[in-house]
Amino acid sequence: MCGIVGYIGHGSAAPVLLEGLRRLEYRGYDSAGIALVQRRRLKVHKAAGRVEELRRRVGDDAPGSVGIAHTRWATHGEVTDANAHPHTDTSGRFAVVHNGIVENSDQLRAKLIADGVQLVSDTDTEALVHLIAARAEETDTLEAAVRAVLSSVEGTYGLVVLDSKRPDELVVARNGSPIVLGVGEGETFVASDVAALVRHTQQVVYLEDGEIATVRADAFRTSGRAQTVELSEEDYELGDAEDFMRKEMAEQPEAVRRALRGRLDPRFATAHLGGIRLDPRELRNVRRVKFLGCGSAYYAGQVGANLVEELARIPADAEPASEFRYRSPVIDSDTLYVAISQSGETLDTLAAVQELNRKGGRVIGAVNVVGSAVARECGSGVFLHAGPEVSVASTKAFTNMTVSFAMLALLLGRVRDLSAAGGARLVEGLRALPDQIQAVLDTDAEVAEVARRYAKAEHMFFIGRVRGWPVAREGAQKLKEISYLHAEAYQAAELKHGPLALIDRDMPSVVIVPNDELLTKNISTIEQIKARGGPVIAVTNATLPPGLVDAELRIPSNSPELDPILLTIPTQLFAYHLASALGRDIDKPRNLAKSVTVE
Template identity: 70%
Template sequence: MCGIVGYVGGGQAAPILLEGLHRLEYRGYDSAGLALAEGDKLQVIKAAVRVGELRERVGDGHTAPVGLAHTRWATHGEPTDINAHPHTDAGGRVAVVHNGMLENAEELREELLAAGVTPGSETDTELLAHLIAAELDGTESLEDAVRAVLRRVDGAYGIAVLDATRPTELVVARDGSPIVLGIGDGEMFVASDVAALVRHTQRVVYLDDGELATISAGDYRTSTLGANRTAKTTTTVDVTDEDYRLGDYTNYMHKEIHEQPTAVRRAVLGRLDDRFATAHLGGLQQDARELRSFRSVKLLGCGSAYYVAQLGANLIEEWARIPADAEPASEFRYRNPVIDPDALYIAVSQSGETKDTLAAVQELKRKGGRVIGVVNAPGSTIARECGSGIYLHAGPEVSVASTKAVTNMTVCFAMLGLLLGRMRDLSVARGRGIVSALDALPKAIEDVLAAEEAIAEVAERFSWAARMFFIGRVWYWPVAREGALKLKEISYVHAEAYQAAELKHGPLALIDSGMPSVVLVGDDELLAKNVATLEQIKARGGPVIAVTNAEIPADLADAVIRVPRVHPELDPIVFTIALQLFGYHIATALGREIDKPRNLAKSVTVE
């Protein structure tokens, strides 16, 4: 959520800042702005507009070598020009951009009002600008002023601060919201995501919670809120500017759907062992003895990551014969959970920055739980907090609706289930069958993608529907939930997922000619029961879209989306790809803005 970009160097800041904001548009936002230090004054241009329109408003002719920029996702106050970032103090000396939420914002606002300062916006961020400006009257250092104010705030923040009277430096800080420094040649960059930096540098430094950094064109220094200097390690990120280019695709979601065969090949590369019928996951720091000692597995995620975690729990329990289940990370810490010392906890997050999942990890660590991460960003907060885990290798994902990261999450859980299973009772023969199926999975995904035109035709036929059911059993229940979520996210069609057996316990009351049902029918031991589900829906006049790799009676489906067989427990992955295309083409038929669905953000860094 929200995007921060900062620059200090010898170039012109404005075009660098605007390009950085463009790279962060995928995070979700409702307004945008920038602040430039021109002479000893700030030039602030901001509005409730997209980055493209902001670029037009900024225009040419700005030569300032330092500045800040921001895309805002509204928390305190509606998306208006006044509430857009950057925010300044009353004298226009200090500019602040901020991701996160201040929990004691009202207390700070009352303090400012009592001092005769009336904020002009509804935001919590503006309060920081006024407070920092007041601190500067009694200190010679912008860093010390920022530090003094941050000691007084409660809540999450990633901030960047510019003082017009010190136009050669920026001060940034984080606590719960990511900040990354980019190290250039005679110039320095700041961002909330490396996507804004890789066009200029691949050398980055990640700030930790409770850290500040003061950056100038040729140097940076970091310290804690307690003013103790810290030593940082420079990391070289393994993505480039080319990875973020759209190429010949009309939007990133379509591009990323089609990147999935390559992403899966990258995920399994070097990790499958046919000789011993197992998997090797180098990011796990636990040895074989420790991995065998776990008596249960608990997976935690939010949104798509939670649904994939449900499927992952099924895979682990089936192959390793260890009790496994999944829970929304957003609920975990609030129910005062009992932490099992003999359990392995797994935190799942595409971005590695999901606030609720990070909070669950921190709660687990406080209580002595053993937790690993499954993330797509190795330098992310969750990855660093866990210290051990599995990297997805999905590559950069830009569209808000996750596709290739979701698929690679499932693949990584399959490899973990295989590894744990082979340490226990999973036979060599069965293990080799899983290895073979994982090797064959990219080709099966390519076969689904080759059928895109047929899937698009089905989607367009049913794009009239204002509501849909997604129905699945056992392995296909999490897939149904993910399919319904995708449709909701990008098309705004009301979609709900149900277990097939639950239809008779209430939802059948909603079935009529205006409620299509997308029914997932796998070619497994439950085929007859799934055919009975189709009959129940058809008997009540409900249109049926069957997604299947089995032979079903022709009169029980109004449309059929066929997918290939891979492996009984891995077939749900190819069903997921088909549902991605189905949701995508409904949203396209409805003219939706695919990559930037309303009210949503890619990286959810607030509760």
């Protein structure tokens, strides 16, 4: 992985490909490359580092009306020019760009070496292009050669193959890693993400898993139909913001309004989620809810599980999707599984959904991308309506996940024993969220001052209990991924069972303190930390004893069940400003990618 762009048509390929790579930079990468057909010969440029360095090497006026390009996030081999994609065969006729992992690449590479092929990279992808080149000598079409080679490949791939002797076609293939086609007038675009296409077309076709297709300037054949994406070039532009994370944090009030629009029913004090396609009888038959996600999506699932148990009084929990299929899970027909993925392409989550479908489980998706793999595999679910999220660190998508799960919990509660009065209280609380989130965002300057005060810390604890526990986990995640400061989340009661040994004046603790029935317990935890000299930053809507904490990050009060949604916002701002004080590249944290399509 991480980004693929292809073009075939009547125009100049180089500017389309380079601009496409620029729009995919947000996904995370360490090198980039491009292959253009010029007079039936390949011209390949590669650069370890940023797309801008590749642009300088290539130039926007490079000739050629067909080409492929790639941004690489290293999985096999170090970050070097040689390991960057595209990879070519020995003759320089064929080029391949590839997202995913070829799990049997060691065997394939060993066979090629035994056959006398000289490999020039350490990647799994290079084996594919040599195998395709050899098989192309024996087949009538490039697609047949690609199909034959992929039949012996184990692993995942989003693949585009270019033959300089056949410059009127590209062959694309998908298995576990996204490929989308963009349909233009006498030109066709290929990408791993629709973000690379919206400048040129809103008509797209998503390849299905296991699909291989030949693409020409004016024709292609796939199992899917073209659909219109309601996105534009402006959706992926910064505007006046310093970076995308700041832009997307500021967009959260409007994103939540979109998620709530048309879904709240004050008359019956409930929520409408038509996309899950479950009638009241089916909802009543749900005996358990399990949320499956990775990273921030997993922590959002924990918030959701707490909400379901509180409001619907049925067992619920969250589990990392990356672990789910490997532990041979028991699939219960009375359990509703919720697969969570911002991109809808997270491989671990997709694999969990496929395992559930294979075993007859009932699974719905919670995704932010229409037509994504998880959405198609689930067939029903909740669309997050967060809008495009470019920053690697999720903010508005996480918030919309938790808001969506609050509506799911309200719906489940109202078909059971949650009273109309209780439902009405939650409906009003949900309606209040956009303005309350804006109120928290308006404390930006105060949060920035606190963040700068602790920017020199080397380690930090995030502490919470019950409702505050997933908030603490997400807060630690944000701080780790964009500031590189070591942060650990702990349940408040667990501090005294080991972690308290690490508390001293150089170990700040961010303590999540909602104004709920556990307030006195949380105050006791803070006193334990202060007794050992540890600085405390409280994220709270409670009135704390004077002088108890070193800093407070305040939120408005809502229904206690919904407070975790608001408590998360200051932790986003805190992580952002601390990372900014340290001079980090906030939108492109090291070693991370936005859409994780490998295991």
